[in-house]
Amino acid sequence: MSKNAGWVLLLLVGTSGCQVVKEFQKNRLNDAEMILSNRKIEKTELSFQSYREGASGANAGKSGGGCGCN
Amino acid sequence: MKKICLTVVGLYIGLLAAFSQSNPDSSYRSRKLKIDEINLVSSYYHQDGDHAAVTGGIGSQKLTDISNSLEVKLIRYDHLNRKQTWSADIGLDHYTSASSDKIDPKTVSSASYSDTRIYPSFSFSRENEQKGTEWGGGLSYSGEFDYTSIGANLHGSKKTANKMGELTVKGQVYLDQVRLIYPIELRDGNSPDPLKRGTDSRNSYSLSTSWSQIINQRFQLAFLLDLVQQKGYLSLPFNRVYFTNGTVHVERLPDSRFKVPLGFRANYFAGDRLVLRSYYRYYFDNWGLRAHTASLETSVKINPFFSVSPFYRYYQQTGIDYFAPYLTHAPGKEFYSSNFDLSKFTSHFFGTGIRLAPPNGVLGIQHFNSIELRYGHYTRSNTLQSNIVSLHLKWK
Incomplete structure (x- = not known):
């Protein structure tokens, strides 16, 4: 329960101070290194991590398929 | 004289107006399908360790993998000015594995000692920039010697009215087939447990949701939640498990697994030269595995x-x-594994990347948009170590 409350609190704190940003003001947000998902160069890293570790997901990637058996 | 001058100036302006380009309609966009970008990612991965699952949690985990993937992305705008994106991706991995060679150590080199995996995928999406909505779907295939996977996905997203927040929902299905290749000494009725022959299925169903939010001109974050259900043959048929009484068995795991990863990502552009990319994930599943992941990347321009x-x-x-190391599983258990990927451990992964994206293109080639090189070293508390080098070339 306290964990859930923590997430909600984080969401509220994180989004409460939002400013409206116009398209012409998004040059920093649109920078290639500001992308809110994994970058293409991380593709193989994510693949081997999902094979070598028990946890996977929540990274906007695939959540199954392929083997990873070796 | 003044009248003549004014008439000449007037005619000149009139001529200029007549021959100048009309004001283009800013909303017009090409309806022809054109290449938006091409991405080529190549990686070299090498690992070693002392806990191969094929040999029951002991033995070399040496493995080398070379992977290449090529993605071509095409875009066009339809008659309602909606952006359509078509994407085709093909990947090719080739690996050699020391532990796979132990499935049948009598052979000079078993079938799975080296293998090639090919994985094409296609996707389509349509974005209405005015409404802030997008939907799409995709199909994928992955095939290697003992494993095939067919995948399909659908996704949709909606931005808030002020375009500062966006909700994305994605559903994915993977229908996999595992070819049941058992360790050589357990074939032909020599296993203490009954073993199925041929192939078996492994299906994965997932629902992914994310909420991304722009906080200000420098700061944006995202919350991610996946619900993943796997059904079918979730063990690997060539993984051995040695019991305390000395008997050897094929790994056996439940035929259902429910996974819940919760993620949080926050990116901040500090000053004019520094980008901070942070990520945290908490994961749990009904096999008793709990995991924390935290990462930080600092891009210095x-x-x-x-x-x-x-x-x-x-x-x-x-x-x-269900995990226990070599020779420590007691007989009589329903499920058992000695796969150290599913054991308790901590790991560290660190390295650096460099990215070059000159305005006139890399090497002066106009559409050669960027080149990126990245190296990482991975070390795990149960002896596994690996190194990876990746290269990303982008044409746009």
Whole structure:
């Protein structure tokens, strides 16, 4: 329960101070290194991590398929 | 004389107006399908360790993998000015594995000692920039010697009215087939447990949701939640498990697994030269595995076109309920595994990347948009170590 409350609190704190940003003001947000998902160069890293570790997901990637058996 | 001059000036302006281009309609966009970008990612991966699952949690985990993937992305705008994106991706991995060679150690080199995996995928999406909505779907295939996977996905997203927040929902299905190749000494009725022959299925169903939010001109974040259900043959048929009484068995795991990863990502552009990319994930499943992942990458812009990005990732997991090392499983258990990927451990992954994106293209080639090189070293508390080098070339 306290964990859930923590997430909600984080969401509220994180989004409460939002400013409206116009398209012409998004040059920093649109920078290639500001992308809110994994970058293409991380593709193989994510693949081997999902094979070598028990946890996977929540990274906007695939959540199954392929083997990873070796 | 003045009248003549004014008439000449008037005629000149009139001529200019007549021959000048009309004001283009800013909303017009090409309806022809054209290449938006091409991405080529190549990687070299090498690992070694002392806990191969094929040999029951002991033995070399040496493995080398070379992977290449090529993605071509095409776009067009339809008659309602909606952006359509078509994407085709093909990947090719080739690996050699020391432990796979132990499935049948009598052979000089078993079938799975080296293998090639090919994985094409296609996707389509349509975005209405005015409404802030997008939907799409995709199909994928992955095939290697003993494993095939067919995948399909659908996704949709909706931005808030002020375009500062966006909700994305994605559903994915993977229908996999595992070819049941058992360790040589357990074939032909020599296993203490009954073993199925031929192939078996492994299906994965997932629902992914994310909420991304722009906080200000420098700061944006995202919350991610996946619900993943796997059904079918979730063990690997060639993984041995040695019991305390000396008998050897094929790994046996439940035929259902429910996974819940919760993620949080926050990116901040500090000053004019520093980008901070952070990520945290908490994971749990019904096999008893709990995991924390935290990473931080700092991209330092040496100039607007060249950046250096050191990164660090920390990972820690508890083991699954069914794990025990070599010769420590007691007889009589329903499920058992000696796969150290599912044991308790911590890992560290660190390295750096460099990215070059000059305004006139890399090497002066106009559409050669960027080149990126990244190296990472991975070390796990149960002896596994690996190194990876990746290269990304982008045409746009």
